[in-house]
Amino acid sequence: MALSGTAAVVIWNDVTPEARAEFVAWHNREHIPERVSIAGFRRGRRGRAVSGGPEFFTLYEVESEAFLGGEYLRRLNDPTPWTRRVMPAFRHASRALCRVxxxxxxxxxxxxxxxxxxxxxxxxxxxxxxxxxxxxxLFAREPALTGLHFLRCDAGASRAKTAEHVLRRETGELPAGILLAEAGDAAPLADMVAGFTERMAGETGRRIETGRTAIYRHELCLSAGEVLPPWDGAPSMGGEGPAEGTA
Structure with missing residues (x-):
């Protein structure tokens, strides 16, 4: 389906092997639910790489750019205890605030x-x-496509230093734009991305070059207002007893 809003937050990251299970638990039961509870945040999704990387890709669909400040910025500067424990295990992290x-x-x-x-x-x-x-x-000619989205990155807003930015140790590398192509099967997606850039060259007389391309399998999609079932808590990093600051 089309993205639910005119703005988006895109995050890529790897995570250390010993923290992977806790990262998924935290992301599923605290972090994505907390993000989509913010006013204007409509949906959160996570994917895991089947080709390329980093390993994890997260997309938040946001009503408009106006909601990328205010409450969202306050949350970025007041991480939960669980967030403070998990985010230092991020590697190769980058986050882009975008206009659709x-x-x-x-x-x-x-x-x-x-x-x-x-x-x-x-x-x-x-x-x-x-x-x-x-x-x-492209959408008319490729029935396997279920979604095609083009985002423009706001570099200044994306590089704003916050408490979470420091915890994630972000790379600082930001794209000018991001092309997202969705399908039910991973196999045709690389050709679809290439097809888009070739047709764009025909329309404009110049080619849009693509840099890093990765393909992700969707693992989670949570919309604002969805209620999660009760949960007893988080596994600790390394499996050593109960975690502090759980959801």
């Missing part, structure tokens, strides 16, 4: 390709029109 340039969808696919775009043209009407035509053409 376009979004087409026919459902949430089982797999999503993320293609980093190191450079983008100006966000003028001509460029936006070429994006839209290219996306609509």
């Amino acid at each position: 340039e376009f979004s087409l969808g026919a459902g949430v696919g089982g797999f999503v390709a993320t293609a980093v775009l190191p450079e983008l043209g100006d966000a003028d009407a001509t460029f936006r029109g070429a994006l839209q035509r290219t996306a609509e053409t």
Whole structure:
């Protein structure tokens, strides 16, 4: 389906092997539910890499850029105890606050390709029109596609230093834009990303180069307002007794 809003937060990260189980528990039972409880945050998703990396990809769909400050910023500067324990185990982490340039969808696919775009043209009407035509053409010709989304990164907002930024030890590497392509099968996604950039070159007369591309299997999708069942707590990192600061 189309993204639920005109803004998005995109995060990639690896995690140390000994922390992986706790990362998943924390992400499932505290972190994504906490994020989608923020006003304007509509849906959170996580994927795990089947090709490329980093290992984990998280996408938050947000009503508008206005909701990327205020309460969200306060949460970033007041991490929970569980967050403070898990985030230092992140590796190769990057987070991009984005504006949605376009979004087409026919459902949430089982797999999503993320293609980093190191450079983008100006966000003028001509460029936006070429994006839209290219996306609509590809979507019409590729019935396996369930979603196609193009995001423009706000580098200044993404690099703002917060308590969580420090905990994650972010790389500082940010794309100019991000192309997301969803399908029920991972196999055609790399060709679909290539097809988009080729058609975009035909529309604009210049090619949009893609950098790092990875394909993720969707593991979790949680919408704002969904109620989670009770849970007894978190496994501790390394399996040594009960955890502090659980959800």
